[in-house]
Amino acid sequence: MRHLSACHEGTVATISVDTLRAALARRDGRSAASRARTAAALNSFLTWAVRHDLLVANPLVKLDRVQVPEPAPRGVTRAAIDAILATIPRDQLRDQLLFRMLAETGLRISEALQLEVDDLDLTPDDEHLHVLGKRGQRRTVLLDAPQLVRLLRRYLKAMQARHGPLFRPLKNGDGLLLQYQTLQERWARYCATAGVVCTLHQLRHSHATALVQAGVSLATIRKRLGHKHIQTTLRYAEQSDTAADAELRARRRHQR
Template identity: 55%
Template sequence: MDASTLQNQTERFLADLKRSPQTVRAYRADLRHLEGWLEETGRILNGEGLEAYFAAHHRWAPATRSRKQTTLERFCRWALQRELLDRDPTLLLERPRLPPPHPRGLRREEIERIFAVIPAEQARDALLFRLVFETGLRIGEALGMHVEDLDLTRGDEHLTVLGKGGRKRTVLLDDPRLVNALRRYLRTLGYTHGLLFQATKNGRGGPLRYQSVQERWQGYARQAGLACTLHQLRHSHATELVNGGVSLATIRKRLGHQHIQTTLRYAEVSDGTADAEVRRWRRSQHGR
């Protein structure tokens, strides 16, 4: 397919595209850019042409290349279905490696809005989600906890977690509201050994499934008018620790990260926190 054919087919493709106006505009811009390059260089839309196209624009950021490649992949699939191409020239393109997205946490007041809609009779749900939020546990770690993993000795409340790779760690329970909720919950259980959080369907205990817990959390979040995944509770806890000045080494240990690079993803602090830290440093310099 040459530049002229691409120009003629682009609007047909976009007309068939069931996407938002913003996405259609982005696809049109990407295809027009390729069309101009093909016309300028005399190349055609095939495997060699696309490799040369991306090589000529090697300074593009990975996210930019990934977006343009997605546009071309969808156009070529569309063209193949209409026999405008005899093979997909995008199949041999190597996908750029994108950096992991920065974890996005919610503010405490937003999380509390979700907790506020959980009915009082759903004490198990409220405690499970509060535990994840106040400790940064992975949801799988929380669902795998046993009663005997808790130590609620006054003044030294903590829990033992079996994390990824079978690595154990101790997590301090430093939130009084969470500790009190745990004590109340334990008094309602009819057992002293076994999974801390059990399903109660048909009156039979058993492990809670991640999918059902996720669905319940999403339901509460919708009631509160917020979009928040269960994993964002962990992100929110980590963000609070960073903004509170807790060292990355301590956060790494608390969250159970094997590598500090994972913890570094949380290192983006708020402007207010950064300003306060610089002011403290400046005052210490003047006080010398």
């Protein structure tokens, strides 16, 4: 509250919009998160003052809220992901496929769990998934990782199902969807075994980041991930100098 007291010598009842504007201006130059915390502290105090009849109304509501940028998505390294996948026993074919699919395609967890066998197009060298995304939007996702495709074919052969959910509970799972909680628990177990801290959603972030670093266009990444707005995809677009240079060199070679 020192920022408020430095700008106001009167009683609580005389705190005005201008007073608050001056108090917040003292935080200019600090991060948006820091300024937002200051505003939140002022708001708590002013709300308390109104509740105790020390102030008629909270003048802070007349000022624009401090906009805190959403933090950039955080992924994990490919080496860390591979270390986790390596801990999955060979006889746990479903888990091997599901977690590798999340890592290699960037699917949302809900999208993977909703996949049906009929959503697969296994045309040789052109394998795809037909994915039901947010807001009922459908998109096609290329399966361009050979190891993933081989694992998928093995899984389908072992499962011996032509229709219904692709990923099912291990016991009495015919026609039933695998539950999100079960998936989370099994992933956490594999992460603990590998000694790696990684959430399932970070697999999606890591995939998007890898695509950016490989020079894939934002339009293509947006379509693959099923983003409604390009601004969402732009959060991944802080390319490294190496990735940017590689894209420019490739374009120059193409023009020759």
